[in-house]
Amino acid sequence: MNQLIMDTLGPIGIPVEYQNYTGSEKEYIRFFYLPQVDFQSDDEEIYSTVYVQVDLFTPWDPNSNAKQIKQRMKQAGFKKNFEHELFEEDTNLFHYVLRFYIIKEED
Template sequence: MSMNSLIINTLKPLGVPVKLLKHKGPEPTYISFFEYNQNGALHGDDQELKSGHYFQVDIFSKSDYTDLVQQVKDKLKAIGFTRTFETEFYEKDTDFYHKVIRFNFVQ
């Protein structure tokens, strides 16, 4: 299973659209994500033994998304992701609250 499929399948039960890179639709709450870095995480005998994958998950909502943010973190941590960064914004032009969470995953 690809990393993208793993994230989509893990977050799908939350009941909001989950899309790679961008979402087009009328939903008042949605999740998008992308991989912003990938590199060797473990090497041995001049070979890459494990890869590090670094993802940003963006949660957009017109209302309070506190519970959804926690559910996203819990679901991704449960399958081995580690949270490395988190911040939030208010997007004036679209009237969305925007939570940014970055994770890494070693495979």
Template structure:
């Protein structure tokens, strides 16, 4: 399974749109993600054995009452499926009045 499919299937039960890079729809609440790094995490005998994937997952919403709970659901769902959270930032997009949570995760995958 590709990493994009893994993230999308992991977050699908949350019942909000989930898209790589850009959300093309009209919903006020959605999730996007992108890979910001991919590198060898373990090499043996000059061969890559484990690949490390680094993703940023973003929660976007105009509804402040679901912002924290959805962010926690995203975090918990990804961690339950093998992702390790590296950092998280609370942001507010003033121009569009959107609450934005940017979370970074690491995932190790055998080659």
């Protein structure tokens, strides 16, 4: 799943990291997973829902890149279920929070 998300968001052109960004760019994307829900039938897992939070940090207007994130995640099969913009006073960065989910059938 990490590779799918990185391949999906990488073409936006800003760094994408799982959980913790350690680079020096002013603008970056990080993502992490939220608790997962599994559905079972007759003690067999039939599908799972993967929830992911994608955070965009930028000193500039976040709307253009946030729009690209939403479009690219949708194209990859994810559904958006949360969106919020805030300003981080301690870093002077806009923080655009997006949450998505994808349902995967188990083999």
